[in-house]
Amino acid sequence: MSPKYSLIVPIYNEEETILEMYHRVAAVMDQLDGSAELILINDGSRDCSLSLLRDLHQKDPRVCYISLARNFGHQIAVTAGLNFVRGQAVIILDADLQDPPELIPHLIEKWQQGYQVVYAQRTQRRKESWLKRLPAYLFYRLLRRLADVDIPPDTGDFCLMDRRVVDILNAMPERNRYIRGLRSWAGLQQTSIRFERDPRFAGEVKYTFRKSLSLAANGLVSFSRLPLRLSTYVGLAAAVAAILMAVLVLYWRIVSPNSPLTGFATIMIAIFFLGAVQLVSIGILGEYVGRIYEEVKGRPLYILSEMGGFTEELPIYKR
Numbered sequence: 001m002s003p004k005y006s007l008i009v010p011i012y013n014e015e016e017t018i019l020e021m022y023h024r025v026a027a028v029m030d031q032l033d034g035s036a037e038l039i040l041i042n043d044g045s046r047d048c049s050l051s052l053l054r055d056l057h058q059k060d061p062r063v064c065y066i067s068l069a070r071n072f073g074h075q076i077a078v079t080a081g082l083n084f085v086r087g088q089a090v091i092i093l094d095a096d097l098q099d100p101p102e103l104i105p106h107l108i109e110k111w112q113q114g115y116q117v118v119y120a121q122r123t124q125r126r127k128e129s130w131l132k133r134l135p136a137y138l139f140y141r142l143l144r145r146l147a148d149v150d151i152p153p154d155t156g157d158f159c160l161m162d163r164r165v166v167d168i169l170n171a172m173p174e175r176n177r178y179i180r181g182l183r184s185w186a187g188l189q190q191t192s193i194r195f196e197r198d199p200r201f202a203g204e205v206k207y208t209f210r211k212s213l214s215l216a217a218n219g220l221v222s223f224s225r226l227p228l229r230l231s232t233y234v235g236l237a238a239a240v241a242a243i244l245m246a247v248l249v250l251y252w253r254i255v256s257p258n259s260p261l262t263g264f265a266t267i268m269i270a271i272f273f274l275g276a277v278q279l280v281s282i283g284i285l286g287e288y289v290g291r292i293y294e295e296v297k298g299r300p301l302y303i304l305s306e307m308g309g310f311t312e313e314l315p316i317y318k319r
């Protein structure tokens with residue numbers, strides 16, 4: 001019998017938070033109007049997280065776990081979870097209790113009203129430094145301007161998705177998985193609830209600056225082709241500037257032959273400016289070409305090393 005609700009929690013070195021997270025999530029699961037499973041995905045943790053997951057699975061049959069062969073990253077860990085869920089409504093939340101599990105009944109309420117996606121939108125991030133908040137704030141606004149689909153700002157992966165949406169996500173073959181974008185791309189009936197994001201329960205942030213940057217680049221490149229067009233625009237602008245400059249120089253030459261406009265500094269600035277424009281353009285191109293390369297190789301998204309609570313044979317990987 002498949003459960004009504006599936007909860008997905010990705011875990012990377014979260015030994016300090018797992019038990020508290022389990023207690024709070026289990027308390028919520030007890031109150032739901034149907035059966036629920038909790039799927040914990042170990043994303044190649046190097047601490048005791050995996051043995052904690054095994055223990056939880058032993059104690060509570062509602063808890064299942066999947067262990068990835070190494071650290072594949074948060075988005076891939078969630079994707080692995082989505083591949084294995086069996087519920088009719090699927091809820092994704094973080095292990096560090098920044099997404100309060102007590103909000104789950106409110107998400108479910110909206111689902112029961114007929115929405116297929118209910119995402120949680122942050123109104124405030126408590127106790128996070130402005131070094132994280134400001135870039136995030138700016139990025140979500142930029143993404144909203146550039147992206148082809150309407151990706152709501154200040155939403156993370158904390159959401160509820162109907163089975164239909166999960167099936168759509170699972171059918172998408174792409175490797176660069178910006179889940180909050182793919183979720184918007186699917187369309188159907190979507191709504192939000194607003195919440196204040198709590199501080200991390202314990203431990204360090206697992207999303208390093210580099211990982212956050214790469215997530216942001218994935219979001220932009222996967223959902224917008226505008227950056228590619230940028231070099232065309234800048235190139236055209238530079239061409240216009242060059243023509244104007246040529247006319248100006250000619251004019252100065254005729255009117256006053258000792259004009260300062262044709263000096264060394266002018267040439268250096270022009271060379272550096274054009275050099276910079278070209279290198280940045282190549283860099284932007286590289287972001288797209290690199291991703292095409294990833295897609296063409298067609299490697300599996302992740303490799304599994306262990307799982308508990310699933311009756312089917314352990315596939316080494318799922319595409």
Ligand code: UDP
Nearest residue numbers: 010011012043073074077094095205206207
């Ligand atoms: N996480 C993961 N793999 C990673 C990095 C993070 O599975 O490579 C998980 C982590 O355990 C947590 C969630 O993703 O459950 C969010 O990570 P974190 O709280 O560090 O990032 P935040 O979104 O709060 O900046």
Ligand code: MG
Nearest residue numbers: 094096098200
């Ligand atoms: Mg967090």
